[in-house]
Amino acid sequence: MDSRKILIVDDNADIRLGMHLRLKANQYQTFFAADAISGVAEAQKHQPDLIILDLGLPGGDGFSVMESLNKIPALATIPIVVVSARDVMGNQKRAFEAGARAFLQKPVNDDELLAVVRQALGEPAATKKPTLHDQASV
């Protein structure tokens, strides 16, 4: 099976590297963007299966990235996991309204991040082979 592609949009290079190492170890392929504008550009270029998105970004913010993605039909359905240092209060609700699948507050626990990524990708459990259309909508 081809490994699933994950785009990491975060302006902190250390965090990008840390997430990359963790995701790579779990057989995911990663791409990076460090600001809002290249976040959208990289998404268009690589068509990732999932985006991990920080909220505080140069050149816009995570919400503006989600807004731009929502306008592009090919990208609008990519699941987004927001990982931010911002307060849960207010931001979580806004992120969900903008279409995010999950909101994690930094500092994030890697196990939790992986669990959320798997869930958002529709990969049910680590023990079970992931199947396509596993989470058909009701």
Place this chain on the structure above:
Amino acid sequence: MNEKPLQVLLVEDNAGDVRLLREMFSKERRDAFQLTHLLRMSEAETHLAKGGVDIVLLDLGLPDGHGLDTVRRAHAAAPEVPVIVLTGLDDEALAAEAMNAGAQDYLIKGQIENRALPRALRHAIERHRMQTETDLIRTHQLQFKDEFLSHVSHELRSPLTAVRQFVTILLDGLAGELNPEQRQYLEIVLRNVKQLHSMINDLFEVSGVQAGKLKIELQCTSVSDAIAYTVNTLTGAAAAKGIILPADIERTLPSVCADPARVRQILIILVDNAIKFTPQNGTVKIQTRIFEEDPAFLLLEISDSGCGIDPEMTERIFERLFQASGPAAADHNGLGLGLYICKDLVTRQGGKIWAKSTPGQGAVFSVTVPIFSLPKLLAPAFSEERQTERPITIVVTELGSQTGWLSNEVRGEQCRGIRDLLRGCLYSDLDVLLPKMDSTGPAELFFIVAITDGIGGEAICNRIRKQLDSSEHLRQAGLTHSTFYRPLEAIERNSTESKEDFLEKVAIDIQELMSKEISARQVRNG
């Protein structure tokens, strides 16, 4: 100087008093005051809600409102307008209370000296303006502090994320095998990172405590659920030290009148502390029972077999920034805020917290929480003497969302807003606001019990609807509301029956009706 005339609203039903006051105003410059006179409180509320009034002269004995209640209603209708209370010679004590309830000043009828009236009005307006300004400055200061803390915490969280990520990457062997010593040192790093994280969270909480901003929403709350949640959350931390948390939780405990989120928070702080200060393979217990000294309270006891507390310190540990000293404490230094936050939460829910300890033999932290009692909540509205209570109206206010489910966040914030608003709609001596009884999926329910006379539920409902309709707060949040009432027959009281027994009887009837309302919705919402 070209000033606009001051718009004075006089609410007074006594024709003689009105005539006297009119005479006083007539002696003033014509363009200085414009007087509007109304006879009833309900008219005054409508007039005030329209705006344009600079000051209210308010009688405390109106046909449809009396005592402090009128002050509260005037204040609720137009919080920005100062109120001067008009009172009789024998009512000065009441006037003083009125000032506590928000009035700016009082004037004793028949004792208003020549020219004293305009001066009193202008002073009241000026005082009110200054007070509003001070409040505003304070609000800005608090807001600045909140923003600052939020900023600092944001800035601290990002680097902390990177530290944690790389430590766990190393610990998980993603960058090669570690030798036992390296592993041990990295575990120390990780433990300290976690501690730093919890300190950042504490800082946030404590800024809320000092601003009196930790919101508490009292309701009928299950302590068993809170204990189960706490045990579930902390089992991992306890197991790491070989401590077994009790898994069997007594299910027959009475409900308490408290905020469920805050009860969980209190328990987490205390049990987490107990685990921290207990050595390997020690014991931590959570016990509950009716408080022997006052059966109106439930007692929660969190005991440990740790190092204990110096008996002289058992009070000081609840102070802000208190740090335990001694060898056992050295490893566990937090910011010294946990117990301080805990005490604030306990006392603001009407309970008490204290600690007892014999050094070397562990410590016991005791918390009391008021037991939920419907008769007790109803008591103030029922008089001692009356043999037959008038018909009882139960007003139900239902809060829903236009877009479907209320998110947790909306729920907390908006429900508190609604409760405050409903409280403003109440006649203090006749109506009772019960804690929110239940959430029923997409909606939240609030209950008001009113002992009504002839006007009945319709009038109370209208009063509440009007307030809710004009709430900008609700509209902005995209919330819907509906308010309706359910009547209960007048309830007979036996001549031999004590007030307590009678209240029990009434409470059972009310509880039944409320349960019906709640279950009707649960069926409807699937």
